Amino acid sequence: MIKFENITKKYGDTEVIKGVSMEIKDGEFVVLIGPSGCGKTTCLKMINRLIEPSSGTIYIDGQDISKMDPIELRRNIGYVIQQIGLFPHMTVRQNIELVPLLKKWPKEKRLKRVEELLNLVGLPPEQYMNRFPSELSGGQRQRVGVARALASDPDIILMDEPFSAIDPIARTQLQDELYELQEKLKKTIVFVTHDIDEALKLADRICIMRDGTVVQFDTPEEILKNPASEFVENLIGKKRIWRKPELVSVKDIMITNPVKALPSRTLAQAVEIMAESGVDSVLVVDGKNRLLGIVTAENIRKNKDRAKKLEEIYTRDLYTVRPEASVVEAFRLMSQKKIGYVPVVDEDNVLQGLVTRSTLVNLLGENLE
């Protein structure tokens, strides 16, 4: 367990960490996230004492780390940074066996460990062991970086934006692999990123930081459901909240320019409007855009006289929703009333938009991704 107790860090007069207290449990994957300068990397580097706090105490398994030998401490904590952290003059094997070497493991044991780890991260040892980092792709280098951090089987692994310099495809793959690896190994991982997708994908708990303080420290589900502040909402993004349909309001997904017509239009004109827009119904609104009713192609077909005005035939009683209503409500309404669309109006009955079944299906589709 890693425990931060009232940690502060000052550089001159600027306080970059303002009293952080938190606990990271054994076997937990915690992601520190926030805008640059929020103190996430500083907090990470305090765990292996690359940075010393100005005040406060960090405990690992109840032991105050400021009283531990930093060299010894670091050798027992895995550390992964961006791909450039590999030693360019050492082979993959030499890079991975470095900490075991520093810990004076015998040669055979080191070699065995290197092979084991390369297999674990999906790089066949006989093929990659003697290559230099410059002979590897970005993704492969990062795999070696992870293998190196695991070399002496530490309980804690610190990862400082390990995948940020890697192309998106390789990054997704590495994230998946890391997740699987963690399922197997159950290490305590502290991972810094500025990518909320990455955080949501990997974390058991996410620690959101801003200006040197912890804004919210909770599970991804809880953060998505109950963002602690507007800052958190913005960080996870409007789109992100959609993943929880009950949090998505109708106004976020409605069609904002539904096909509409004035009641004075003739049926012939209405048919033309529908054909033009490729829809089978038209909302009838007055001059102030207030919703009066709806006319469907079905209604028109029943009327032979195409010179009739819309006001003579439109359906007046229809179900509407408010823009603030959740999509779940809208969906419920549509399935209960067996309708394919529902107009969105504000309190003055002014038309705001339209929600259709297909909009909702699209939304669900995104959720299934």
Add this chain to the structure above:
Amino acid sequence: MVSEYVDFIVQRMDDILLFSAQHLQLSFTAILIAIAIGVPLGIVMMMLPRISPLILGISNAVQAMPSLALMGFMVPLLGIGSTPSIVMVIVYALLPIIKNTYTGLTGIDKAIIEAGTGMGMTEFQLMTMVRIPLALPIIMAGIRISAVMAVGYTTLAALIGAGGLGQLIYRGISMVNSKMILAGAVPAMVLALLIDRLFSFLERLVTPKGIKL
């Protein structure tokens, strides 16, 4: 003209070989001592960044001093012969070595150093396992510049009786014998070029495989 010169060279072959050997010995002694002083000084500068401007300043100033004048100062202090001339050459050879050692050691990617520290390397391990191997090609480049310069400066050594190819040159000047001057100058050039080749070979040899690509 050319055949005359060749004849002259052949006649004086013994002298030329002797002086070349002296020349090489003087230059190499100076270079080795300059390495022994310069590389550690560069390391000290890296570890104590506060004094690095001082060391760089002094070596820059010394470098800027006219070599003849420097030699003039050496004589009352160290007498004549090989000692003062070696000291003079060392003084000039130091700057490129110090500078390159310092630049090589400090120019290493911070992320690499941080990775090393974060993995629990001691300062000493970081120096011997990471910094020096990575800086070695740059340090060697400095040594190469110094070595070529040393061969050139060593011709001045003849002025204070240390021997070397300079002896032929000065003898040539005083006798107004251009063949004699060339008999000293051409071998000195050849030596300088050979040394350059030798050190560039060494440079490639010490470049770690992983950063050669």
